[in-house]
Amino acid sequence: MTLLATKSLGLTLGQPLFTDLSFSLEAGDRIGLIAANGRGKSSLLRCLSGALEPTAGEITRARGLKLALVDQNVPDALLPLSLRAATLAALPAEVAEYESWRVEIVLDDLAVPEALRDTPLGALSGGWQRTALLARAAVGEPDLYLLDEPTNHLDLSRIGMLQRWLAALPRDVAVITTSHDRAFLDAATSRSLFLRASASRMFALPYSSARMALEEADAADARRFENDLNKADQLRRQAAKLKNIGINSGSDLLITKTKQLKDRAEKLEASARPAHREASAGAIRLANSGTHAKALIALNEAAITTPDGRALFSTGQKWIERGDRVVILGANGAGKSQLIRAVLAAVQGAEGAVKAAPTLALGYSDQNLAQLPDDTTPQALVSQFANDQASKTLLAGAGIKPDWQARPLGRLSGGQKARLAMLLLRLSQPNFYLLDEPTNHLDIEGQEALQQELCAQGATCLLVSHDRDFIRAVGSRFWQIEKRRLIEVDSPEPFFASELNRAN
Structure with missing residues (x-):
């Protein structure tokens, strides 16, 4: 029905x-x-x-x-x-x-x-x-x-x-x-x-099977478009030859044939459709400045607590070295974001069991994008790193059109804010990314661009995400919060299976 x-x-x-x-x-x-x-x-x-x-x-x-x-x-x-x-x-x-x-x-x-x-x-x-x-x-x-x-x-x-x-x-x-x-x-x-x-x-x-079918269909469209344009070009060349012969011989028939060939070429060109090209909502490109430190972050039996001081878990002894892309796994409320905040505090100079290398240059993104004040504008934030014209170009490249660049951030969509956050990360040229739910509000195109950049740059990062495909693509190491301890596991798949089947 x-x-x-x-x-x-x-x-x-x-x-x-x-x-x-x-x-x-x-x-x-x-x-x-x-x-x-x-x-x-x-x-x-x-x-x-x-x-x-x-x-x-x-x-x-x-x-x-x-x-x-x-x-x-x-x-x-x-x-x-x-x-x-x-x-x-x-x-x-x-x-x-x-x-x-x-x-x-x-x-x-x-x-x-x-x-x-x-x-x-x-x-x-x-x-x-x-x-x-x-x-x-x-x-x-x-x-x-x-x-x-x-x-x-x-x-x-x-x-x-x-x-x-x-x-x-x-x-x-x-x-x-x-x-x-x-x-x-x-x-x-x-x-x-x-x-x-x-x-x-x-x-x-x-989705996954359909995405492959879509790419094949787009590729077929591209081949068909090229073939149609080649055929139209051949018809035009034939028409040009007949036109010269017709003029030299005075043949009305050849001149008529020339017009027919031109008409066929024009119709073929008019009906030929270029292969689809998704107008990008803005590329996500990251930078990865150098550091000589081997371990950028060290955890030495750090006690992770709630904001009001209740114990959540202990980290044991762990290190994040250059090129590690560490994903934190754990149920909601287990303390993933609190671990992110503890690392952030260490990078900002707090003393304790979490240590950051002196050469660490931080790139941080909060899951609620709290680092982007609603009352400021994209232009004001990016102008800290570039002149006026360059700022406009950078923002346009991040998918924020000129008429939105001077508007308060509170009027931007979640997707626009997420891409702006990624642009600011890139401009700050970090060597360590601390990412709390970075794919929130990013569309599939943006997620894929971010994961490709993190992997291509050999970036070092500690991140939290609920997106299974993003975790699979980006993670090189996995830390799981289990029974009040932070343990290293070989794969996120057992955790995924357990959580997806967990009764609330």
Whole structure:
């Protein structure tokens, strides 16, 4: 059964986000929607939900279709409500009183602890706020879920819960989801829609397989484009020869033939489409200044504690040497970010069991990008390292267009801030990167660019991430917090498996 179909759908918001988009959604479909930040994913979901009117084309929805759009952010009006009350408020007022039992079932299905159910949404973490929005959608039992970045702010155990919850939905319920988590897309989707300004592509494959198919299709397009241009060039050369012969011989037939060849060449050129080239949202390039120190960081039985002094774990004796890319593994609350902060304090001169080499030059990125004050501008931050014109060029290269460069950072998107943070890291020319969730807000293109740069530069870093593919690509060593100790493990895979299957 077809739940929804689009025909020649297009949307322009300042620039064309997508054009001539046609696809159908069947009951039970699981579609991953993939594009770089700012390329129209959220806007397409809003169009499909009816919240945004497309510029062109049409959307046909099945009669009586119930759909739910799960947005990225909690509306301000819901923040004072408890998680339980916010979920109940999603039911129609006329049934809320005698069908409130649905709320408890949904919260049980989403593994929401009883202790959190009466907590105001404004006091919950971003991950639990996302869960609340999902609960509000689920309580209405929709036929179609439109999920906008549902894995943002979730740790691995909650991502595992989300994957299991999606797999347990009734077989005829459909899902369209955007995500920059490649492993999640592989696990949760069976079709992939690569959204483009023109010539979007759909594959009946999960993300990784679809990505390979997309690259093959783009390569075939490139070959076809070159062949078409070569054929057009040959036709023009033939036309030029016939024209000379026709003029010299006075043959009207040859002159007519010349015109026909020219027309064929023009039509061929007009129909030839260049292979798709994704307009980059900004390259991520890092620098790695030199140091003669062998061990940049030394941990000597450091006691890692919470901000109020409660013991979390002991590090034992460990070192980070040049070229090491160390990933910290551990459940939420185990103390990963506290270890990052302890290393940061040591680099900044604090005395203790964590030591930093004197030649260490730090590049630091906080998971909430707290190093980027909302009231300053991208231009002001980059001008510390370059003159005015160079700053503009650098910012444009990072995907921040000229009209955004003088705006307060508070008005930038999460993706723009993340790329700005990476640009500032590069300009500071560190020899040691301290990265707390660096892929937060980065799209797949940005994640791949960052991981390629870290590996290509032979960078030294200590990092925390929930992105499995990023960890696999970047990590050369793995430290796991287990039973109040920091231990070195050979691979992150056992930890991934344990966390994804862990009950909350």
